[in-house]
Amino acid sequence: MTQQSSVTVRNGELVALRLFDIAYAIDLGRAEAAWLARAGAEGRRSRLLTAPPKAVAFDVPPLELTLEPLTLVLDGVEVAARVRVRLYDFGVAAFAVRVALADVQWPAFAARFNALDREVGPAAPDTLWTTLRQHVVEAIAPALDRPAVDASLQEDYLLGVVQAFDEPLDAATLRERVDLAALLSGESRPLSEGARRELLAHGYSYYTDDLVLLTWDRAFVYEPRGDSDVADVLEVANAQLVEFRYYDTLLDNELPRMYARVQEARGTGSLLAARRFAHLARGLYMLVAEATELTEKVDNALQVTEDVYLARVYSAALGLFRVPALSASVDRKLAIIRDTYAALYEEASSRRSEWLEIAIVLLIVLEVVLSLLRH
Numbered sequence: 001m002t003q004q005s006s007v008t009v010r011n012g013e014l015v016a017l018r019l020f021d022i023a024y025a026i027d028l029g030r031a032e033a034a035w036l037a038r039a040g041a042e043g044r045r046s047r048l049l050t051a052p053p054k055a056v057a058f059d060v061p062p063l064e065l066t067l068e069p070l071t072l073v074l075d076g077v078e079v080a081a082r083v084r085v086r087l088y089d090f091g092v093a094a095f096a097v098r099v100a101l102a103d104v105q106w107p108a109f110a111a112r113f114n115a116l117d118r119e120v121g122p123a124a125p126d127t128l129w130t131t132l133r134q135h136v137v138e139a140i141a142p143a144l145d146r147p148a149v150d151a152s153l154q155e156d157y158l159l160g161v162v163q164a165f166d167e168p169l170d171a172a173t174l175r176e177r178v179d180l181a182a183l184l185s186g187e188s189r190p191l192s193e194g195a196r197r198e199l200l201a202h203g204y205s206y207y208t209d210d211l212v213l214l215t216w217d218r219a220f221v222y223e224p225r226g227d228s229d230v231a232d233v234l235e236v237a238n239a240q241l242v243e244f245r246y247y248d249t250l251l252d253n254e255l256p257r258m259y260a261r262v263q264e265a266r267g268t269g270s271l272l273a274a275r276r277f278a279h280l281a282r283g284l285y286m287l288v289a290e291a292t293e294l295t296e297k298v299d300n301a302l303q304v305t306e307d308v309y310l311a312r313v314y315s316a317a318l319g320l321f322r323v324p325a326l327s328a329s330v331d332r333k334l335a336i337i338r339d340t341y342a343a344l345y346e347e348a349s350s351r352r353s354e355w356l357e358i359a360i361v362l363l364i365v366l367e368v369v370l371s372l373l374r375h
Contacts, residue, residue: 007106007177008166014074014099014113015159015231016120018129019238021246022137023091024146025294028063031087031143035065038139058236059300062086062094067132070097074115075108085136090297091148091246092239095132103166110183113160117186122156122217129154153249155242159231161221171211174222175200184215202316206309214313216320230313236302237317243298244326247291251333254287258340288337295330 067083079099086094097120101109120128130151137147160183169177181196182188191199202214211222212230221230302314318324 007169009101009104009106009109009162010164010166012101012104012109012160012162012164014101014116015161016097016116017094017155017157017159017235017238018097018120018132019092019094019155019157019235019242020129020133020148020151021091021153021242022093022133022148023144024148024290025091026063026087026089026140027143027145028060028087028089029143031140032063034140034142058302059297060089062088065136067095067135070128072097072099072116072119074099074112074119077112079112083132085132086235087136087140088239088301090239090243090294090301091145092242093133093136094235094239095129096235106178109160109162110179113158113183114186117158121158126151153242153246155238155245156217157234157238158218159221159234160219161223161231163226164224168209169222170208171203171205171222172208174211180213180220183220184213184218186218202320204309204313204316212313214316214320229310233302233310233314234317237314237321237323240298240301240318240323241321241326243294244323244330247295247330248326248333251291251330251337255333255336258337288334291330291334295327295334299327 064084064086067085070081070083072079072081082098082100084096084098086096088094097116099112099116101112104112118124133151137144141147165174174180181191181199184199185191185195199215200213204212204214209222209224211220213220214234219234223230
């Protein structure tokens with residue numbers, strides 16, 4: 001590998017993402033109106049820039065809002081950062097802090113990337129992100145259905161994006177000229193060959209001069225054409241991760257409560273037992289219906305059909321983020337609740353039938369007794 005100082009990033013960008021679950025659902029039309037009334041600025045519906053609409057499209061395009069810019073100090077240099085948030089109708093807010101870079105040598109690009117991680121990444125205080133979250137939530141409050149009280153459910157992601165180097169580079173040459181493994185790991189010490197192979201395993205190119213490298217918490221994107229579709233699909237994958245984590249935790253907490261309520265209802269031997277079973281069954285049915293509706297929205301947030309390259313990147317990101325595993329976990333827990341609902345409904349019906357049979361027998365006995373008394 002040649003010296004990294006021989007490569008200069010002519011035009012690039014560092015992006016820090018932070019995603020929160022802020023509500024059960026967001027009415028994006030009302031959110032845009034509320035934002036316009038509060039901030040005096042319009043939002044816009046996002047779409048992928050270069051992919052044909054029939055190939056890749058949002059199920060419900062998220063609403064993008066521009067926030068006040070920030071000033072950050074990265075690696076001892078004061079830089080301006082643009083800030084925006086995208087609101088997804090299934091209740092996720094995706095904040096992005098973007099720092100543009102021009103004419104910096106590769107070591108400085110990597111150093112500022114790591115500095116951005118230290119400044120606003122997971123190890124940094126959450127003050128910036130929670131302040132941004134509170135500002136947006138307050139501004140669009142009328143559009144939020146069942147706002148989330150807890151801000152602890154969140155995900156973060158870092159992207160290093162390069163649109164141009166000081167010389168034309170194809171993907172293979174770029175891998176040789178710069179230490180991409182160090183950029184993706186954030187480590188300053190030399191990495192083992194095994195660690196390097198693992199970090200560079202998820203690499204994708206469509207043309208000879210573009211490259212995407214994915215890891216669990218960082219990505220590098222080299223895109224001379226300047227489109228942002230790859231970054232957008234990575235954001236959607238992170239948004240899906242947040243929402244499936246929310247439902248996985250929700251159902252984890254619900255299952256023990258459900259078992260306790262079922263045992264309590266079964267321990268009731270009175271006439272009210274059937275009513276308790278029916279009431280519990282209705283509650284579980286509503287939970288299953290709401291969770292199923294929202295998880296289907298999350299599953300269909302981005303539809304990728306004909307763009308093979310973006311489909312590969314999107315699928316790889318979902319796999320790295322363990323979204324399919326979380327989705328399967330949610331489905332299993334929903335299946336347990338569905339089965340419990342069916343059993344409770346059947347048991348409630350059975351209890352009603354038992355009481356109906358007892359009532360019929362008592363009426364027959366009463367009729368016989370009255371008949372004997374009359375004679």
